[in-house]
Amino acid sequence: HWLATDETVGARRLTVAASSFGADGSHDLHRHPHADEFFLVLSGGGTHLMGGARVxxxxxxxxxxxxxxxHGFRTGRAGPTAALYGYLGAPSLARAGYQVRPAAAAEVIR
Structure with a gap:
């Protein structure tokens, strides 16, 4: 759910969104070359993959x-997870340069 973007509030250098993941939910390995990202876990939890490390x-x-x-994310069997995330330096997903890693399907976080 997009909370703050160039289209929703006229943001220029920030994107904020909320997301939820069910049990065994995941977000494929991806990157955004034009923006840093923050990912705040509001409830639940999981594993964040970044730089080859599982955190x-x-x-x-x-x-x-x-x-x-x-980077990517997986909830595992911990159950539902809610997160607030966003991009610093870009007002939308497209402007952040969002790209899914081509082999992401074979690199599911376990």
């Missing part, structure tokens, strides 16, 4: 992803 995250944890770095 457990829980409610209250904040992940910072530099522009251009491949």
């Amino acid at each position: 457990p995250v829980h409610a209250g944890d904040l992940v910072f992803v530099p522009a251009g770095e491949w």
Whole structure:
């Protein structure tokens, strides 16, 4: 759910969105070369993959992803997870340069 973008509020250098994931939910490995990202876990948790490392995250944890770095997320069996995330330096997903890693389907976070 897009909360703040160039289209919703006229943002120039910031995008903010809310997302939810069910049990065994995931977001494929991806990057956005034109914007940093923040990912704040509001409830639930899971595993964040960044720089080849698997980092457990829980409610209250904040992940910072530099522009251009491949990363992804998986809830596992922990159950539903809610997160607030956004891009710093770009007012939309398209302007951030969102790209899914071509082999992402074979690199599911476990």
